[in-house]
Amino acid sequence: MRTVLITGANRGIGLGLTIAYLKMGTSVVATYRNEASSEELLSLCEKYDNLRVRHLDVTDYAAVSAFKNEFEQLDLLINNAGYYGPKGCSFGDTDVDEWRKVLEINTIAPLKLVEALYPVLEQSSEKRIAILSSRVGSMQENTSGGGYIYRSSKAGVNSVVKSLHNDLSPQGYTLLALHPGWVKTRMGGPNALIDVNQSVAGLVEVIEGSGDQQSGGFYNYDGQTIAW
Template identity: 60%
Template sequence: MTKHVLITGANRGIGLALTQLYLKTGWQVYANCRDISQADDLTHLQTLFDGLSLIELDVTDYAAVSALAHSMAHQPLDLLINNAGVYGPKGTVFGHTDVQAWREVLEVNTLAPLKLAEAFYPHIKHGTPGVIACLSSKVGSMSENTRGGGYIYRSSKAALNSVVKSLSNDLEPDGIIAIALHPGWVQTEMGGPQALIDTHTAAKGLKQVIDNLTLLDSGLFMDYQGNYLPW
């Protein structure tokens, strides 16, 4: 039986690599990006795979998110991957935090994943078990923050981890797994060319972790190699 996944931020980086990998392994992929006309690599995949549906959507437009969920009401999902994310201004140090930029990052990285989970919860209930996977970051770990700085991005991912923990508790009766995942330091526009791994390595590791999740993993924080990370 064909499995179905919705991936946000699928037009580049890890999102694009995840889309390619799930398509190659026979999944039906609903791939989201903000502007399909600017997503050449993603649209090219439609010429190669019949199992790809493109969804143009700003994940912070919650009315549009609800409308999309309503339009897909009869489409069960096995997996929701909240991948879309932004870093915000780099080099932000104590005393020079851009509050408006902070709000924008929190909107994309923290609020949107929860609103997507709320909107698509009825679809994911059909999974066996259904999974909500949120791409977080090791820099969101309180325990591992020994350097300071990074207030905007760090706090958005720490807050996302809290969202995942609450989701795991609320959705446990339905057998839905909620998990926070660290993809590694990846060679993307955000991670930079000096990062340690490429997007395909990250995607392969993330998929393997997701494939092997059990209900006992729900509410935990894991990296792309399957290691558990401290909050």
């Protein structure tokens, strides 16, 4: 059975992606960091026998390295875990400790996860990796300034995706940077433009339709290319 790993799956887009792939009959390994905020995810185990739920802090690199032992092979990795950090962060008002935390989770951890899981991804003929980014990480579309912490973390992970594509696509890997849209989640807030179901449906379509021609690209949830 095809196996997909989804990180940060306890709520919002990660939970939506988990449900979508479970309904497709895929074997899903879904991770969470905090059990207290993961009741809905954990309850899915009673309904789906193709779900394994695991605790994982993506910045605990010893645990990340050992996590490959959960798999005989891994076909699709969706790195959804992320952290917004403090809102605002205008010029002259950046919290350095929070900046480090956001960069750790959003930029460094996705690469370390791919490195750790490389041996089990190698066992697959699919070798597909999707990393959730954000449109605010686009250099070309940054016309407003501000948002230094979150913007820089997503611009950084975009660079990670591009380098992974250059390094791994010759071995048959497909690498994607994906913008889920402005989604009505705890992070996106109530004024966001789309709901989780709309975002997830688009993301799944983009992921499942991707191949050599799409690898190394930055895509909106509706499939439109976003400028780096």
